[in-house]
Amino acid sequence: MVAKKKKKFSSGEGAQFMTRKAALKKLQLSLKDFRRICILKGIYPREPRNRKRAQKGAGGIKTLYHTKDIKFLLHEPILWKLRELKVYQQKIRKARAMNDYGKMRKYFRDYPQMNIDHIVKERYPTFIDALRDLDDCLTLCFLFSTFPSLNKVPRDQSLLCRRLSVEFMHAVIVAKALRKVFISVKGYYYQAELEGQTVTWMVPHHFAFQPQSKDEVDFKIMSTFVEFYITMLGFVNFKLYNSLNLVYPPKLTAGFSSKSDKELVDEQAYVAERIAAMNLSVARIKGANEAEELPEIDIFETEDQDPQKLEEAKLEAEKVKKLKTLFKGLKFFLNREVPREPLVFLIRCFGGEASWDRDHFVGATFDESDESISYQIVDRPSMDKQFLSRYYVQPQWVFDSVNARTLLPINKYLMGAVLPPHLSPFVDKTKDQVYIPPEQRALNDPEYKPPGEEDSDEEIEEASDEDKDNQDEGDDTDDNAEDALTKQYQDELAQESNSDVDSNDDMDDDKKKLAKEKKKNMGVKTGVPHKEHPYQKEIEDKQAFKLRERLVRKKHRNLYKSMKAGAEARKKEIWLLRKKRRLHDEKAKEEKKVEKRKEKMQALETSM
Template sequence: MVSKKKKKYSSGEGAQFMTRKAALKKLQLSLKDFRRICILKGIYPREPRNRKRAQQGAGGIKTLYHTKDIKFLLHEPIIWKLRDLKVYQQKIRKARAMRQYGQMRKFLRDYPEINIDHIVKERYPTFVDALRDLDDCLTLCFLFSTFPSLKRVPRDQSMLCRRLTVEFMHAVIAAKALRKVFVSVKGYYYQAEIEGQTITWIVPHHFSFQPQSKDEVDFKIMSTFVEFYTMMLGFVNFKLYHSLNLVYPPKLTAAFSPGSEKDLIDERAYVAERIAAMNMSLARVAGSNEAEELPEIDIFNTEDEDPQKLEDAKLEAEKVKKLKTMFKGLKFFINREVPREPLVFLIRCFGGEVSWDRNMFVGATFDETDESINYQIVDRPSMDKQFLSRYYIQPQWVFDSVNARTLLPINKYLMGAVLPPHLSPFVDKTKDQVYIPPEQRALNDPEFKPQNEASDEDIEEASDEDKEDVDNSDEEGDDEALTRQYQEEVAEESTSEDEGEGDELDVEKKKLAKEKKKAMAVTAGLTHKEHPYQKEIEDKQAFRLREKLVRKKHRNLYKSMKAGQEARKKEIWLLRKKRRLHDEKVKEDKKSDKRKQKIQALEAAMA
């Protein structure tokens, strides 16, 4: 029998991939609806190994998807909803053109809605899966919560993001889950630990909104992502509130209700309402405990049973326990020039009480004249009226204390003082090649003294090595003197014995005995000093030989690892160079200021 000839591209990469045009034809969807369904279902383009085979011999670069992903979309019920929407849109357009406004109102009333609950449950079967993918969700929802009413963003989407983000911040406050914070140009970086999962998100600064052109930002695609993320965040908030014995949805201020319109117009009123909502305590489920107990963290033995790892884990657990109640029993008052939202969030997360001027903003809990206030946060050089019963500090003290997990000394953060650098706590300790600024090294090691240049450190290290060599040489000299003294004593004893027995033994026997004794004598060895340059050359040669032993299938991986190391070295070198230039500029500014002061003093003396 003659076997059938196999058709080209019927198997392998030619059958595994499908172009976007073919996918649109198979699903019978427009490009807009296809993008929307792919975002909701989490399907994205793939990169094949051999593009020519995957594109079935076609040239150019095309957008490719896995065939199984497109087949997976065929069974999605939302596709039928999208087709119904298309039908209704055609009916509405026809009724408007025919001026049948009653019929048009009927179609608008019966307009079908898309429900994506099942997609969230499908993509995140467990609560932990949703927490692992919560970083982008929170960042985008916080960004959209600052948007006004835009053309390509639905009117109620920003309102929904505002309500959900405030609910999440309340859950973090109730759970005392915040761990790190960092203030940057982009915004406020927060990191929380919920159910053993680390979640990091960014809250942008509150500036006036600047419209962007369509070429720079596609708000339609971002709005589709937010459509899915709001549904996901609603599920997460519901689960968090019930695990904390809190009533969901919480009763917040009137500005977060869907019927209010003033916050869409007045951004300052919205921000004030949101901060006031964060300063309120939430209602708990009837019968639950008011005071939440902090459970002890169990420390289990590791496989290698390393005592150092167990000790580190216990210390970390104790630090986290102290961090949760760091501001407990303390009262803070915030001046009107200080950004209130991040400070209120931080102070409330760690058990403190906070208030502000009730004449300027809503939601204040106590007045400035309260004598029980411990700290007043000020961002101005001086104040006319001051109370002796409290400390006047700058806002950075709160952020640095949270990252240090203890109340730092306030002498560097007093009103009008020059602040120390605000260091980022987001440092990967597992990496061996990380740039550590001098201030961080000084915090880690109190005995560390920063040097202006790396060459000074090298000189000091070289001088220390020379001192060690001198000490070793002195020790070696003492050993040689002791061995010589011992040999002389042995020789004297041997000669005295030989003189007593000289009459009995012959001269030849005496010579043989002396030669044997000389051969058996202990002599001091000479130390061989290694040349560091020669040793470095030998180590490099041995390393090149080891590199040649890398298997062929692992060579590309090894090359990428080496490229990563070189990139990190270059990044560290660049950061050190920037720091050196910055320090030189600061020194020059100080010198110029001193010169100006001297000139002014001379001019005053001459006058």
């Protein structure tokens, strides 16, 4: 009996993947609904290892889903809900067509809600999983909280986004979890450490919402994402509040109540506004012991960890502990022009107190005239009335201090001062081939002085600068190093040979004499160790390595080449940045000099 012929693509990669069209057919969904369920359930196309086979021999590039994923969707109860919704929408459409507006309104009123709690649980089986995937969620929620009501974005969605993002910020404040902040041209970056997971999110600058053309942005898709993210963030907030012994939904502390006893029209709105101000601490669960400090971390000696790493970890923990109380006991007053929310969030996260003008926003706790204010954050060139008892600093000082994990000296950040560059704390310093701006280097080791900052004697400055420049060049141009070395070495050799030649000339004359001397000197002598020239050694090693490079296996040759090319490109990048910096510094110095000269001349003229 002849064995049945196996059908092509019935196993292996051909059976593993499914085109989107096939998936739609299988699920009996419209593309719109399929998109929605994919977003909610977190299903995405997969890149097959062999596209030709995965597409069952069809050409072109198709969107391929894993068959298992689609089968998984098949059992989703939401699927039925979507189908019901479709029917419901038909009802509404019919009512509208029949001009039965009362019915239509009723349908709209009773529009069925979709419950997707179980999807959150399914996608994130543990709380940690949810925290790990919180970046996009937070970024989108923070963005949506700034949205007006749009055609595709219901008002209550953006309101809920606002509520949840404020709640999350409160949780971060109480947990003192913020680690890094950064002001970029796009918005504010924050990084918090919650339950050992780093969560990075981004908050846009003011007026982030701008009308978008239809083919640029589809708010419907974003809204569907937000629909899921809202649910997720709500549960995350609940869990966070629970673990921090806070009441959820947040309430203000019992001590706080409206000052007058008169009945408030909408107490809920009143409280929500004050919570959104983030200036007051939220209520804790009764009976929970407050100020629960983390126990000291014991360090176990393990064999595989080297002691240096342990030491580093210890140091890091110490630093973080310090960071948590960076602004403790300090009072900040925010001027009107300063972005309130990010700064209040920062200050409160690190234990400070903040307030602002009463007319600016609700929830101000103290006035500008309060004598105990230690810092006033201003962002204007000058102020008429200044208090002597406080520092007037620009907002960047707060951000830079947090990143530096200490209170930086304020002299560079005073009101009206030209600010030093604001550096990203997210750049991985441990990686090699990373350009570190001189400002950061100065932060890392206090001995290093960034060029162009000294304002001592000019000549000395120049000399030192040149030295530094030379050093820099030596550092960065590894390529040229070799050539330089060889040249130096050759020069030395040439000198030696020259001296030899000289001696040879002499020898012609006094050959016999020398020979005699040589004969005299004949005998056993203590040997002089042969000293190898360091340059030569280096060159030899380089050459040997170049030869060995040719022995890279054929399998790895392309990889090696590309890696080398990447390293080369990075090196070039760094070189370019260094060069640009150097040119800039030189130019700045030149300008300074000219200015000084001018001042001198002016002074002379005035004295004359």
